[in-house]
Amino acid sequence: MATHSQKDAYLYKKVITIGTVCELTGLSERQIRYYEKRKLIFPERTERGNRKYSFADVEALMDIANKMEDGMQTSELRKEMQRKEDKRYDTKLRERMIRGQLNAYFNKRD
Amino acid sequence: MATHSQKDAYLYKKVITIGTVCELTGLSERQIRYYEKRKLIFPERTERGNRKYSFADVEALMDIANKMEDGMQTSELRKEMQRKEDKRYDTKLRERMIRGQLNAYFNKRD
């Protein structure tokens, strides 16, 4: 993942088991697995198949929990996520284009 | 623990099970439990008794592993740790005394 810096190393490392995530978030295993099925979180798996979560996942789950309490549905949350991803992609693309323009102007290579 | 700042939150949070620590450090469960008995690391426990480690613990274990490879004994490692703790304490004490002197001079309260 080239999406985050070195400093965030521990934020994205998937090392937490589902039981601990339950304690951290107050959610049930059932809920956590369901949000995964609805593509709101993406834990990794051990060889055997046990889920492993990152602190970023825990933060995401707390956000999800709040919005679910407010009556939002998983499908809406999914769309919201998708929009944010699209925006991130747009920004990156725009930056790339500007860089390209500059390099062309100055006759450089990237 | 007032020993570390808010930014370190994820570094000191005890959320990792021993199996994951094994993968992260390359050490065996036996070794990790032994270093605990020798007071080199201090995992927390779940209600049931399962050990939980922090990323800081993992870093410490990697350091321990290196020094054990170099032939150092756990007793020496323990002393080394103790010395560092003492030094930290000295520093804090000195800071406190200086602050006290200044406050006295300016007739303030802390």
Place this chain on the structure above:
DNA sequence: CGTGTAAGGAATTCTGACACG
């Protein structure tokens, strides 16, 4: 739609001990 639960199996972790050295 979102979540609870009982079911059964497989992997995880724990402790205390024997072993070698």
Place this chain on the structure above:
DNA sequence: CGTGTAAGGAATTCTGACACG
């Protein structure tokens, strides 16, 4: 001293399903 291992039990996690709504 530091670490491997077999032993037996208890808790963890997994999946698919029935349930309610």
